Amino acid sequence: MSSTSQKHRDFVAEPMGEKPVMALAGIGEVLGKRLEEKGFDKAYVVLGQFLVLKKDEELFRDWLKDTCGANVKQQGDCYGCLKEWCDAFL
Amino acid sequence: MSQFVENPAHLSKFRLKSDLVAHDVALPPSKSKKEVYVGLHLQHIGQKNAVDFSSDEEDQVQDVSDKEEDTEMPDPSGLTDDDLKAALLELGVKAGPIVASTRALYEKKLRKLLQSNGHGCLNGVEKGVLYSDSEEEEENGEEEDKELGSEGEKEETVKQSDQAQQGSSQMESRRSLSTSSDTEIELNGSNVQKHWSRSNRLDMPIVDTMKNQSLYYTPKASPYKWKMKLTQEPVKDTFKDMFPNTDATTTGIYATRRRPIKGAAGRPVQYAYPDTPVSPTTLEKREVERRLVPIQIQILVFLIVMCLLYLIYVCVEDNSFGPSVALLDSLYQGSDSEEGLLLQAETQDVPALSGQE
16 A cells, blocks of 8 residues: 555545645645645635646646645645545545 | 749738648647738748749758747747647647636646757657658668758758769659658658658758758768668668578568467477476475474374363363362373373273263
């Protein structure tokens, strides 16, 4: 089994509802704050962006990097988290 | 010829478009202004006054290479959403909706692709045509080579006057053949390459017919192919040399029999393979087999212990304590040797059982 964090597992376990953006795997306080400043205050807004980019990994990673300055690991965690959530619930 | 070529600025946009298509020039995005079309028209179809091609050819060649990116794709940020999407699609990228938040990303992607195409296109065209050409017309190989070379890297120029002088006479006659074949080949490649190489090829006839030397280019990457083609020139059919015994087939397809599979379908094993690697389970089995004798002893001991326990159970069940105490004492005494114990257990077991009955 690939190494997923507890945060990832928690997020993927249930519909995200109104969870804040910091509930996403890979998004901590600092990144969360930056995203909120840009208007992505809830996890579902980031989900929206993810879907608009047609779940494309490269584009989403680039977008994360540009928007909140996430590093490669954080990008990967967030992408994986959202992708798995979509596979489960979408 | 100059009659047909009016001043492009006087032509309508539609007319300019159709002219460009007729000359196989890449159309700029549909919403571009007329000036773009006029520019393209001038560039590729030539001006009214350009009767003497030789004087213009070098300019044209350089203009083509310089303006290549401009004619292909204007600056991504200047494109509309739809045009950006179309441009990405041309490069093989299926883009999603281009909204405010996604636009920047797609522009960046387009820029990246354009840059990589501009650099990689040169090699790409070569290789694209290289593999598809190798099966075709061997006789055209010589001149196709030069064409490819020119389409490859324009920076390098190598004078091949010997080849040129020999081939130049044949060149013109075969020009149409090779251009048409190349056109087809190019269609198989990517569109970007198609545009670029086609615009270059327009210059080639001018170059070749006018001059006998100097503008034959040999790219770095295809010396191997060049050599291959050269060797094919003197030796027409190397296959026949390799396999002189094979009969010529009407279709030209040759097939050689493959070495039969070892041991398959009744064929004898022709060579022995080395010992197959042993899996862990087989290793374990072998280990177990080695210890089979000790295992038997372990089973025996286990059975003895079971008998002992049974005896104890029997003794406990027995109401009368006299014989049971004696039994227990005898059991404890006999615990030194297993065999002695076994005998005692047997002898005492019988009276105990008979006593019960």
